[in-house]
Amino acid sequence: MTEHDHEHDHPHTPIADDEQPAAARARVLEEVLVEKGAIRRADTRQEIDWLVSRSPADGARLVARAWVDPQFKERLLSDAREAALELGLDPGPSPVVVAVENTPPVHHMVVCTLCSCYPRALLGPPPHWYKSLPYRSRAVSDPRGVLAEFGVGLEDDVELRVLDSTANIRYLVIPRRPSGTEGLGENELAALVTRDSMIGVAQPSAPGEPPRQS
Amino acid sequence: MTFQAGQRVRVAARAHEGHHRTPAYVKGKSGRVERIHGAFTNPETRAYGGDGLPEQRLYLVGFDPSDLWPGSGGQTRDRVQVDIYEHWLEDAG
Amino acid sequence: MHDRGGWPTDAPIDRSEHDLADWELLTDALVHALARNGLMNVDELRRGIESMPPDEYERASYYERWLYSVETILTEKGVLAPGELDARLAK
Numbered sequence: 001m002t003e004h005d006h007e008h009d010h011p012h013t014p015i016a017d018d019e020q021p022a023a024a025r026a027r028v029l030e031e032v033l034v035e036k037g038a039i040r041r042a043d044t045r046q047e048i049d050w051l052v053s054r055s056p057a058d059g060a061r062l063v064a065r066a067w068v069d070p071q072f073k074e075r076l077l078s079d080a081r082e083a084a085l086e087l088g089l090d091p092g093p094s095p096v097v098v099a100v101e102n103t104p105p106v107h108h109m110v111v112c113t114l115c116s117c118y119p120r121a122l123l124g125p126p127p128h129w130y131k132s133l134p135y136r137s138r139a140v141s142d143p144r145g146v147l148a149e150f151g152v153g154l155e156d157d158v159e160l161r162v163l164d165s166t167a168n169i170r171y172l173v174i175p176r177r178p179s180g181t182e183g184l185g186e187n188e189l190a191a192l193v194t195r196d197s198m199i200g201v202a203q204p205s206a207p208g209e210p211p212r213q214s
Numbered sequence: 215m216t217f218q219a220g221q222r223v224r225v226a227a228r229a230h231e232g233h234h235r236t237p238a239y240v241k242g243k244s245g246r247v248e249r250i251h252g253a254f255t256n257p258e259t260r261a262y263g264g265d266g267l268p269e270q271r272l273y274l275v276g277f278d279p280s281d282l283w284p285g286s287g288g289q290t291r292d293r294v295q296v297d298i299y300e301h302w303l304e305d306a307g
Numbered sequence: 308m309h310d311r312g313g314w315p316t317d318a319p320i321d322r323s324e325h326d327l328a329d330w331e332l333l334t335d336a337l338v339h340a341l342a343r344n345g346l347m348n349v350d351e352l353r354r355g356i357e358s359m360p361p362d363e364y365e366r367a368s369y370y371e372r373w374l375y376s377v378e379t380i381l382t383e384k385g386v387l388a389p390g391e392l393d394a395r396l397a398k
Contacts, residue, residue, distance in 0.1 A: 113312035
């Protein structure tokens, strides 16, 4: 201990050489809030545990069940929260989830132009591009151009509905069931349902395709 | 006032300096009510520490892209659908 | 600045995957912990982000905007003293 340390009335937490400024700031913010009793360290651990437990697998299960069970699909379309609970899934703490169905004449695509609203409980954290300024700008003004960048082409007579989730609603797209999947079980079907297909910027994988990251 | 599914509505064109969730690109534009979501706390007051009451009804309003983006083709049946709070909407007749 | 729908842009969409860094997970968790404890709500978070000067908003990464907002809102509420985090970080 040096005299220097005794002169401070608060812990001294300088930035380490290899620590990003934002990382240091977040670390110090947590320290200060815990010291003040505003939150407990256990609170942040709990939130981190919840967030890292989230993935598109839950959304995919909802879609796969909807593909094999038309009555479940109707329940999912009418109240996605209740449908998720029915499968033992966590629909998330607060806002309302609404499932929208892609059909031959209609394709949905979701964006939040104002920030990054996204059904995290069922899909995990949003992809980087979903939160990006170019996606937020172009999804509403040039959606077919955006889909082309993602490798999706729609016929002119397909109605493309772009949903801008500006409020408490989080939209989940039920993509169309790929052809050639008649013999597959629910788990095999769920494996075809990608995160991007539930946002509406991709179609699900075809059976026999190697699994894609997203 | 309350709006019905299928009703034509216009989004108010008013300026609003503080936090609000009506995007600029729909202000002053007309569309059609597609869904009625129910009532939610008002983010405009909740953003400043208020309780957000009274709750405001929220509607999914669908727009024709050629009404939103001047010069765009209008070749398709495409729609842009946006969640908008009741107090930003008026009947468009 | 945050109201981006229809803004003209030539920028391509960067479709690469980015795992969240530990500090980003922590920032996300802090906001939700503060919400659970009634200290800050999501509308305040958004309002705080929207209060960023435009050039800072453009330059900042997603969770840097969240950090800015948390500091702004909590300082406004007196949970943080003005400049408190800067003082703690100073060498």
